Amino acid sequence: MLEIFGTRLALMFAGVAxxxxxxxxxxIWWSMQHVLRRRDMQQRWGFAFTGVALIYGATTLVLLLFGGLLKLHELLLQPAHLSWSWIVTPGIWVFERHPRVFAALFAFSHLLLTWWITRTLATHWRLLCALSALPPKVTR
Incomplete structure (x- = not known):
């Protein structure tokens, strides 16, 4: 790979990867570091799994909502009313003409959701464990 691309480009590929x-x-690593930092947390693996599932689900929902809004605008409003479609859906034209803005917003929203969901889940985790639907473990 170094012979084909050169050292600088290969290192750039590695950095981007x-x-x-x-x-x-x-x-994954944000919720795990939160679990490892707090010693008094109950059901540590449950917290990590729940946090990861909520974060990936919320990120997917954000992607589907923004992507669906873009496609809906592209399908319904843009062809017929190109001159005034930016009034009906303000801000959409930025994402259509500059897809890198959409990618940057998506990347930022993923990190923001990671931070916010982990923080919110951690503050309510003790109550969620107390109200758990799981039966208590019986030791014999």
């Missing part, structure tokens, strides 16, 4: 790995697995 590492950044993507850190970004995409942020919910």
């Amino acid at each position: 590492l950044l993507y790995l850190l970004w995409s697995t942020a919910p």
Whole structure:
């Protein structure tokens, strides 16, 4: 790979791959570091699994909502009313003409949701464990 691309480009590819790995697995390592930092937390693996599931689900929901809004605008409003469609759906034209803005907003929202959901879940985790639908473990 070094012979084909050169050292600088290969290192840039490796850096981008590492950044993507850190970004995409942020919910996992963020919730795990939160679990390891707090010693008094009950059901640690349950917290990590619940946090990761909520974060990935919320990120997917944000992607579907924004992507669906873009496609709906592209399908219904843009062809017929191109001159005034930006009035009906303000801000959509930025995402259509500059897809990198959409990608940056999505990346930022993923990290923001990771931080917010983990923080909110951690503050309510003791109550959620107390109200758990799981039966208590019986030791014999």
